[in-house]
Amino acid sequence: MATSDCTVFIVDDDVSVRDALALLLGVHGYRTAIFADAESFRRAYSSDCGKACLLVDIRMPGMDGLTLQKWLLESGSDLPVIVMTGHGDIGSAREAFRAQAIDFLEKPLNQERLLAAIEEAVARHSAFQAERDRNVVFTELARSLTPREKEVMDLVVSGRHNWEIAESLGISSRTVEVHKARVMQKLRVDSIAQLIRLSLGVSSEGET
């Protein structure tokens, strides 16, 4: 069951559809915010809106839903998007999914599918956010590493064996073991696998 700390942004040019969807999602425990067009949503949106998702119609005067979806993606937002349309065609469905839509719903909407999609979107958004939080913590902790420890960590993450690391840094394998243990302790990870995963998450985020 959804909790009230999730917000669903509804963008549709039809006043009844907006109103009805807001009521429906409201009684299912979501907070809702409604917008008559893409522009007003764009003005109001900021990335620190907490757990949320966007439910948007494709065909609207002015900016259409797919363009809005692409704008969000390009501006680096991780807000999950559910696309609705009265004219479902393969082209727009493909476009929506390429821009990482959670679902592509045809009007008239199937309520169960809508609710399932919203649940999935919210779950995905909180997963994103948890991941982001973890990354933030990890980056923070990584600052406390000494330069030598950082060097050792990078080599560990790139998959080198202890003796290889020892050779390339000109230190003994024993010293490498010590550095590795300190790195894991400082970064609060229990295994090498976890270390690799977290550090990859940070570096991939840094690339985008």
Added chain:
Amino acid sequence: MNKENLQSVDWTGLIEPVIPPRKMRWLDALVLVTGFIALDWVSYFHPLLGLNITPWDPAPALGLVFLLRFGWKSALWIALAIFLGDALIRDLPFTMSAALAVLLATGYGAIGEALRRRLKSEEIFVSRRGLFEWVLIVVVGTLVNSAAFIFALTALDLIPISEWTAAFARHWIGDTVGILVTMPVLWLVSGERGRAVLRLLVVRGETIALFLATAAALWIAFSVGAESEFKYFYVLFLPIVWAAARQGFSGAVLIAAVIQIGIIVAVSRLGFSAISVLEVQMLTVVLAILGFFVGVVVDEQRRVSSELRHTLRLAAAGEMAGALAHELSQPLTALSAYATACDKLLQQGDTGDRFRDAVRSIVSESERAGEVVRRLRDFFRTGTTQLESVVLEDLLTSSVASFSGRAEKAGIRLTLAPVADCVLLADRLQLEVVIRNLLSNAFDAVSHPSAAKRRVHLSAVMEGPGRVCIQVEDSGPGLSPATAVHLFEPFASTKSSGLGLGLVISRAIVDAHGGSLWAEIGDHGVFKLVLPVEGKLAHGDK
């Protein structure tokens, strides 16, 4: 009896499969035999040597109709009828007349079988091909049959050798003319649908006028022109062409029958010689065949145009349905969301304001959906329109707005000139379909790689009092005279998708609004749409 009714019957009425033959009942046999003898008796004038060789012999036509309807067994009854006819009318020796009857009936049976086989998949008297084959089979069949019959008569010494050719010509022409002129009307009378068509035809005012015209033409041909050897016979072509052009094959058949009867009455009252009667009959058959062919062509053309209208109606409905589906999906989406919310509210025991508002919204959304459905149904029923006052500027602005996204994406400069302030009495949805279609075409034209500039310009200026001209211009390559000619024909699309019905439907919609839509030939694309204006926008109306 309304006109519509007839229009819908008169060409389908003849489509009756020739095969399979029906089972012959005793009553059918009785009708065949008595009818055959009666026709034989009526047409028994100018006989050659007291034999059944007359310049007009419609009885075989009845025989062929029965052969087509009931199969080869009818030939037995035809043989009986010929035998009885000879006995009653002509008083020949029994054995001889029995042999001759069998000979003739075999011949007719063969012609009937040939017709049935040749035309089995085809419907007789419905297409030019069917009609042509019918004429051919009858002419060739009677030729062979008459040759055999006259040869037998000569062999039996009933005809002197010297009379052979004259007897053959008279018998052959008599049979051919009799069958060709009379068989279609008998065919119609013998079928249920044919009878219905004739019934509808006879009660029409125009048919009465046609009868009068035919009578007048007969009078001119045989009274005024009596001394001058059919000098005015051509006048008889007028009523049959009139009938064929207006009423198709069935009209031609009816008038041909009337003319035939008139001619027979005239020649017997005027005491024409046998040779003259033969000549008149030749003219009659030419006249009848001409009428039948014109009639069949008219029927075919009518059938094709009716099929096309049907296709267009479906296509237009499809186009409308697309537009309406969008309008319908909105209230339906709202409806199901409201209803699901109500269900949830009930579960939560919340029947307060929120619940009541939702229920009220359900009612108003249902009405909105109902309105859309009503519009669609109206369109299917009449193909016409739901007229309302439409502010032209709003219509064009919203159409342009719905294309602005596409324009931006394709790098097309889409502009709208200031719109003359006027109100149209029109179907908003249908006009939107038209304008969207024109804009869409313009976009396709400027998206062509050869188009240097990409501009689409929409404008609307008053054109004299009471008319406004909406113009969609694009910077595309424009239309050549050759393209412009076919542009508004269905299936003439240059696009790979769609059936090319967009402009056809657009024009149909504009026509229904009392306006006109055309393309100008030039170096860039120009479509003009002129619509009647209902009034000026009152100030402060907006």
